[in-house]
Amino acid sequence: MLTVSAPHAAEALSAHRSYTAFPIRVAPLLTTHLTAMREYAERQSHIALWADTACQVHYAICAVCFSQSELRPKYRRIAGRVVLNAIVAYEEAYVGSLARDEAGEYHPAPGTEYTFSISDIARAAADLLGEKWCADSGAWGVRGYLQADGESHGYTLGVALSGVLHVETSPEGDGRDLFDVCSADRLSSLAVRVADAIRELRKAD
Known part of the structure; x- marks a missing residue:
């Protein structure tokens, strides 16, 4: 089966791993990648799944920002879980929206996956x-x-x-x-x- 990666998800996941160890230092980078994810989701928001995902990623950004203002370990742990759930939902929305053949494999028509070189x-x-x-x-x-x-x-x-x-x-x-x-x-x-x-x-x- 072909493995696909949602745009910006890998970067956000990497930042999330660093955030769990260095939350204050990594929070700005994490919110940057989450913002890119939200913007991508919003561009597909005519699809209900993507509209819900955009909201979930937005809440994750808010959670990180709130944890930065409160500076309490409890809120950082909560923010970390909210962010991870948002990344998982984002990846699931991406995979769910891909073109698939009868066997369920990713199989876009020629020229539709990458429209320019x-x-x-x-x-x-x-x-x-x-x-x-x-x-x-x-x-x-x-x-x-x-x-x-x-x-x-x-x-x-x-x-x-x-x-x-x-x-x-x-x-x-x-x-x-x-x-x-x-x-x-x-x-x-x-x-x-x-x-x-x-x-x-x-x-x-």
Whole structure:
């Protein structure tokens, strides 16, 4: 059976594990990932299951914020349970909404799971960076190469082994992992984030 992972869920679960040990330090990171989950759920809120999930994740965010204001171990433990329940509900909503074949396996129609490629993101980011920028596609569209006219180095857009979108300076190798985006985001949003990452890398050069 194919295993699928809900966008932002793995990051939230990892932050939740750290939150149980270091609640004050990790709470801001945890709420950031929970907020991303809530926003994703809200985009699917025309489906009742997702609308309920968005509310549950919102309550989890409130629980973490309340535990931070009260600064009592009891409330942190409660917040931890509320958060974990929200993550589980979120993952169940995601799996429940996937396209499935007659055997119950995940089997989306071609072109429906990922509606654009990494190279599409690269070209859209190049458009945002300005007229001097161009982008080329890597093999099968799984990478994108961006470069400004007259410059000897460029930037490679791809997916890291961890599964996150990654921008890397070529050939130096300095890069950025884009933890705050996922494949469910709009092409325009991803292009903005990639363009911003390239500007950050250029400032660091």
